[in-house]
Amino acid sequence: MTPLLSVQDLSLDYGPTREGTVPVLQSASLSMEPGEIVGLLGPSGCGKTSLLRCILGVPAPAARIRCAALRFEDRDLLAMSMSERRTLRFRRMGFIFQDPAGRLSPFRRVRSQLRDMLPRATTRADLLHALAGAGFSDPECTAAAYPHQLSGGEAQRVAIAQALAVQPSLLLADEPSSALDTVTQRHILDLLLRMRALRRTAMLIVSHDPALLAAIADRILSLQAGALADYVPSHASRPAPPALAGHSQAAPLLQVRHLRFAHATHRLWPHTVRTTPILRQVSLSLAPGESLAIVGASGSGKSTLARCLAGIESRYSGEILFAGASLDPPRSLASRAQIQLVLQDTVGALNPRLTIAEILAEPLRIHARNRGTPRNVAERIRQMFAAVTLPATCLTRRPPQLSGGERQRVAIARALMLQPSLLLLDEALAGLDRALQDSILELLDRLRAQMHVACIHFTHDLGRFLRSADRIALLHQGHIVECHPAADFARLAEHPAALQLLHAILPEPGGP
Amino acid sequence: MISSLATRLAHSLGSLLAVSLLCFALLRAAPGDYFTTLRLEPGLSPQTLRSIQQQADPRSPIVRRYALWCASALHGDFGQSLAYHMPVRALLAERIANTLLLSGAGLCGAWLLGLLLSTLRGRPAALVRLFASLLWSIPDPVLAFLLLWTALRLHALAPLPIGTTSPTASWTQWSNFVRQLALPALAMALGYLPLVLRHLQGGFDAAQHAPAVEAAHMHGLPPRIVLFRYILPEAANPLISLFGLGIGSLLSASLFVEVLFGWPGLGQLLLNAILMRDTNVVVAGVFCSALLLILGNLLADLLLWLHDPRLREAAS
Numbered sequence: 004m005t006p007l008l009s010v011q012d013l014s015l016d017y018g019p020t021r022e023g024t025v026p027v028l029q030s031a032s033l034s035m036e037p038g039e040i041v042g043l044l045g046p047s048g049c050g051k052t053s054l055l056r057c058i059l060g061v062p063a064p065a066a067r068i069r070c071a072a073l074r075f076e077d078r079d080l081l082a083m084s085m086s087e088r089r090t091l092r093f094r095r096m097g098f099i100f101q102d103p104a105g106r107l108s109p110f111r112r113v114r115s116q117l118r119d120m121l122p123r124a125t126t127r128a129d130l131l132h133a134l135a136g137a138g139f140s141d142p143e144c145t146a147a148a149y150p151h152q153l154s155g156g157e158a159q160r161v162a163i164a165q166a167l168a169v170q171p172s173l174l175l176a177d178e179p180s181s182a183l184d185t186v187t188q189r190h191i192l193d194l195l196l197r198m199r200a201l202r203r204t205a206m207l208i209v210s211h212d213p214a215l216l217a218a219i220a221d222r223i224l225s226l227q228a229g230a231l232a233d234y235v236p237s238h239a240s241r242p243a244p245p246a247l248a249g250h251s252q253a254a255p256l257l258q259v260r261h262l263r264f265a266h267a268t269h270r271l272w273p274h275t276v277r278t279t280p281i282l283r284q285v286s287l288s289l290a291p292g293e294s295l296a297i298v299g300a301s302g303s304g305k306s307t308l309a310r311c312l313a314g315i316e317s318r319y320s321g322e323i324l325f326a327g328a329s330l331d332p333p334r335s336l337a338s339r340a341q342i343q344l345v346l347q348d349t350v351g352a353l354n355p356r357l358t359i360a361e362i363l364a365e366p367l368r369i370h371a372r373n374r375g376t377p378r379n380v381a382e383r384i385r386q387m388f389a390a391v392t393l394p395a396t397c398l399t400r401r402p403p404q405l406s407g408g409e410r411q412r413v414a415i416a417r418a419l420m421l422q423p424s425l426l427l428l429d430e431a432l433a434g435l436d437r438a439l440q441d442s443i444l445e446l447l448d449r450l451r452a453q454m455h456v457a458c459i460h461f462t463h464d465l466g467r468f469l470r471s472a473d474r475i476a477l478l479h480q481g482h483i484v485e486c487h488p489a490a491d492f493a494r495l496a497e498h499p500a501a502l503q504l505l506h507a508i509l510p511e512p513g514g515p
Numbered sequence: 516m517i518s519s520l521a522t523r524l525a526h527s528l529g530s531l532l533a534v535s536l537l538c539f540a541l542l543r544a545a546p547g548d549y550f551t552t553l554r555l556e557p558g559l560s561p562q563t564l565r566s567i568q569q570q571a572d573p574r575s576p577i578v579r580r581y582a583l584w585c586a587s588a589l590h591g592d593f594g595q596s597l598a599y600h601m602p603v604r605a606l607l608a609e610r611i612a613n614t615l616l617l618s619g620a621g622l623c624g625a626w627l628l629g630l631l632l633s634t635l636r637g638r639p640a641a642l643v644r645l646f647a648s649l650l651w652s653i654p655d656p657v658l659a660f661l662l663l664w665t666a667l668r669l670h671a672l673a674p675l676p677i678g679t680t681s682p683t684a685s686w687t688q689w690s691n692f693v694r695q696l697a698l699p700a701l702a703m704a705l706g707y708l709p710l711v712l713r714h715l716q717g718g719f720d721a722a723q724h725a726p727a728v729e730a731a732h733m734h735g736l737p738p739r740i741v742l743f744r745y746i747l748p749e750a751a752n753p754l755i756s757l758f759g760l761g762i763g764s765l766l767s768a769s770l771f772v773e774v775l776f777g778w779p780g781l782g783q784l785l786l787n788a789i790l791m792r793d794t795n796v797v798v799a800g801v802f803c804s805a806l807l808l809i810l811g812n813l814l815a816d817l818l819l820w821l822h823d824p825r826l827r828e829a830a831s
Contacts, residue, residue, distance in 0.1 A: 061733050107730075119744060120736075151825050165734070266828065
């Protein structure tokens with residue numbers, strides 16, 4: 004049987020840059036059968052996305068490619084024209100992006116963007132069916148929404164609906180579920196498996212999460228030093244988080260009382276205002292140096308809560324007390340330095356025109372009047388850079404030249420530059436691979452022990468934070484429905500949403 | 516939205532009041548009036564002069580005159596023109612129609628030409644950019660002179676009487692009228708083109724690299740769909756603002772061209788009225804320009820509001 008896709012000796016480097024030629028892939032070879040699911044594992048920045056772009060036929064402009072053979076559905080891709088490749092990837096390949104929210108046009112409704120992908124004869128029912136297939140309980144409502152009204156997870160599900168809508172024979176997925184909560188992730192994995200069973204869709208799934216790939220893929224390849232090899236699970240155990248005692252008795256650092264928030268959508272004629280409550284009644288408190296994970300499904304209001312706490316969103320009602328003082332808007336510069344936010348979408352969070360060194364120096368510059376500019380800015384940047392384990396060569400680059408994981412570490416380093424007492428991480432670890440997540444969490448643990456930095460993780464990954472947070476709160480439809488110490492969460496939780504989340508945790512590959 | 520619209524309208528009314536009041540006060544503050552030059556006329560007897568003066572009544576207090584003007588302006592009556600001996604409203608209506616025709620044609624021409632040229636890529640685009648910078652560096656009157664000179668050299672103007680216009684029913688007259696309009700409208704369009712072109716080119720270039728556009732490209736959507744449904748909306752916001760400004764300056768942008776080509780529009784009338792101190796005409800003309808500027812901005816805001824769903828939520 005001829006393979007569906009075969010790649011032979013693909014080499015790729017990024018042409019002459021300031022640091023010379025950057026080799027990414029070296030003689031990578033890959034062969035896929037129809038209906039096969041292949042997982043692709045590798046650390047961030049190793050060229051996983053570059054490989055997918057080569058197969059699609061849209062390499063980055065600076066990329067230089069050498070390839071012995073590239074065949075898809077028994078056709079030679081290297082001999083095809085640009086427009087033939089375009090038609091081929093439009094009709095026969097699907098692609099799912101890593102950062103879904105920014106990849107939808109903000110000006111058009113979900114249904115029009117989905118319709119662009121579908122054949123002209125598609126009916127409205129087919130369209131709603133495609134959305135329902137991606138796990139939307141109210142496809143009618145989602146179809147009419149604009150992308151900025153969706154949460155990160157919902158946007159990802161729309162993207163998956165888009166990619167599957169054309170019924171491709173090959174689906175390329177770049178971190179398809181890093182933005183999804185574990186329940187939705189399970190749902191999406193089931194959906195992908197069902198698609199494979201129905202239509203024999205082959206899938207090449209890139210992820211940093213071995214557990215996820217083990218759950219879905221027929222075989223797993225790992226990309227290391229530019230070449231593909233079979234993945235062998237390691238049995239190294241994760242270090243236990245250091246015990247942090249003695250801070251729970253202190254006066255609370257942050258208190259939130261009866262926080263409410265609602266979105267209002269206006270229609271011009273006839274004039275109607277529809278309010279959608281996002282946060283219904285949120286109360287919580289946090290001790291200095293404590294680590295709290297606020298877990299919730301996509302659309303439960305996690306990001307909105309993070310934005311309210313960070314002071315980006317000021318139209319909330321209720322009270323936020325920080326170190327005993329009220330944080331009513333507008334916030335003072337000093338209080339903003341104390342609370343730092345790290346976002347999930349690093350493309351939007353870092354200014355593409357600045358170098359990384361400038362990005363890290365910027366918070367110091369902004370807050371220079373209140374706190375005085377430290378003499379050794381360069382030294383601070385270097386230290387922080389080493390702490391998030393980034394090579395110093397990155398300092399002169401700009402954000403688009405870094406991989407998703409590297410950008411995320413820059414964003415975390417930037418938030419730590421001001422030595423805040425509260426760090427809000429909105430899915431900030433979601434785009435990183437396991438090893439990096441561990442090292443960042445270790446770094447945060449160290450900072451918590453040294454400087455009493457408190458952390459709130461807004462996350463969908465309950466399994467991850469059961470092991471690494473002090474306390475877990477479950478946010479469900481705008482309410483905090485459970486809040487227990489992490490060690491006892493599995494025992495004490497009884498809300499159906501909590502049970503569903505606990506049930507959906509994937510087992511570690513190679514673990515006990 | 517309704518309340519923010521109401522606030523906007525209130526602000527606009529305030530601006531209009533302020534513009535007319537300022538115009539009144541400035542005309543009053545400048546030395547002399549319409550009758551200063553009439554007094555030097557040897558053929559005009561002092562009695563006649565006095566009777567004209569009494570009719571016009573320019574010496575009553577400015578506050579009273581302004582209040583009267585406001586009251587009649589609310590009814591659409593802007594008073595009599597001293598120099599032309601006819602109602603300002605009728606006078607302005609004809610001239611404004613002429614000016615709107617000229618600068619409307621110029622504006623449309625500039626946008627159409629700009630849209631066509633901005634679809635070019637590669638070396639032609641660089642040439643267009645150079646051409647736009649050159650055009651931008653030529654002052655508008657010089658540009659108009661150059662056009663006029665070229666047209667004369669090419670005898671393109673030969674059969675046309677310069678400086679008359681009356682759009683009436685007959686076909687030949689119409690075609691004559693269009694041919695008369697062509698040259699001044701071209702001068703307007705060329706003056707405005709570089710601005711439009713730079714915004715269009717910049718907007719499209721930036722939009723090419725927007726994440727959503729890249730995504731559409733990677734999904735393999737047909738180029739036509741990518742252009743019209745992804746790139747255009749992405750580039751539209753600054754262009755809409757520019758379009759609103761263009762609408763707002765329709766009445767005031769064409770002064771040089773009108774004077775040079777002898778086009779009987781509002782600009783020429785206003786210039787003469789200022790020189791002759793024909794107060795009512797000046798105030799009404801300035802008032803109309805200000806009104807159009809405000810309407811243009813309102814239109815731009817409305818279009819932006821319709822185009823960008825995020826603005827609709829931020830407006831609340």
